Amino acid sequence: MKKKKIALFCYDGFAEYTISLALMYLKKNRDIITIALQKRDYLSCENQRLLVDASLNDCDPTDIDVLIIPGGNTESLLPCSRLSDYITTVIAAKGSVAGIGNGANLIVEMGFMDGRRCAENDTIFPRFPHPKTAYANTCFVNETVVIDGRFITAKAHAFVEFAETLKKTFGIREGLCDEYKTWMTPIAGWMKVTDSILVSQSTFEECNMTIIVSQNEAILIDTGYRQAEAQRVLDYMKEHHLMLKNIVITHHHEDHDANTALFSMNQGIVYDSTNCGDDTMIKVGKLTLRLFATPGHFSLGDISVLVIEENVLIAGDILYSCLPIQLCYGAKPVILRETIEKIAKAHYDWIIPGHGKIMTGDTITEMAISYIDTLNARIDDVVKKHGSEDDLYDIKLKDCVEHVDWMVEEPAIDLHRQNKLELFHTKLKSL
Ligand SMILES: [Zn+2]
Structure with a gap:
């Protein structure tokens, strides 16, 4: 069976701290690929540069087990039909999407959380409407991490719980994965x-x-x-x-x-x-x-x-x-x-x-x-x-x-x- 990857989606202004613990846990048993809209350097909100492995065009979304979207300044990503089409294909191929902080809000803003439960986040940028009022079809809940179907969402400060959830769900040995799922x-x-x-x-x-x-x-x-x-x-x-x-x-x-x-x-x-x-x-x-x-x-x-x-x-x-x-x-x-x-x-x-x-x-x-x-x-x-x-x-x-x-x-x-x-x-x- 083909080995599926864990993908981290990067963008300018992404917050490394929201995902670094998750990556520490997952790298032990899984291959992680960093992807972005283009293959180039991205500057994190901690001012660190990261050269991603591949652009969205070069990483087949059907090969992805879970796409992780970090928190951070997501303003440059809206609207972004390339990313939202990519997420649609990841989900259709039975992959999952995990967003934390504004990464979770981004999934909401793209309409993926309609009719679903989602961790409530206040860290939204002022020029956008607050998701809670603008996205009435999403059930925002005051929990640190929420799993609904193939979506995992977390509050920005809950990076430890987010990492634990990803570790339990995806950080397991290949081969046992399917049974687990x-x-x-x-x-x-x-x-x-x-x-x-x-x-x-x-x-x-x-x-x-x-x-x-x-x-x-x-x-x-x-x-x-x-x-x-x-x-x-x-x-x-x-x-x-x-x-x-x-x-x-x-x-x-x-x-x-x-x-x-x-x-x-x-x-x-x-x-x-x-x-x-x-x-x-x-x-x-x-x-x-x-x-x-x-x-x-x-x-x-x-x-x-x-x-x-x-x-x-x-x-x-x-x-x-x-x-x-x-x-x-x-x-x-x-x-x-x-x-x-x-x-x-x-x-x-x-x-x-x-x-x-x-x-x-x-x-x-x-x-x-x-x-x-x-x-x-x-x-x-x-x-x-x-x-x-x-x-x-x-x-x-x-x-x-x-x-x-x-x-x-x-x-x-x-x-x-x-x-x-x-x-x-x-x-x-x-x-
Ligand atoms: Zn007991």
């Missing part, structure tokens, strides 16, 4: 896994709330941590006239159950590990869900939910994709590994983990098992050689998990550190 059809903050399964991800360690929808009924799996997360689900259900039938809590950690009281049901039940046996079947519209115990993460019990007709599993925290699997803080590594092995054998089409993006059942379970096995083997070595805690330092996260680039860096490394200590001391005690 298949599942990710963002609908105003939602991810659609299938027509009846929607995931709302929070900014808190990418914690997932899932709703299963069929014939105007909905079942909510996990209720989130912050109130805003619950509100997003409530708004969605109201907008789509959905009746909340039941709630399922995969486990009682507060990032998964804190908002339960905010949801009201008409005689509905909250299912959790205390009231569902190993095979509880519940219906939502035409769909059947199987609730079953998947022990190993939380000492008081974990359950997962299988949407039978879709072959999709909502796993809870027994699986993560943005963090290594949790083997400490009360988790039972041996039981957890058995649970994950069972899940691996079922070959689910998709697994929605407790935290992180949705992956195929095979990929996420293989990633978890190989992490547990590699880490165990490395720690066995240390124990055999009568090593100390200091020797654990050499067991890096990247030695134990292949997809480390996807992980939320600091929390992932911290969890890996705790996992090592836990396994090491358990092994010492059992000697």
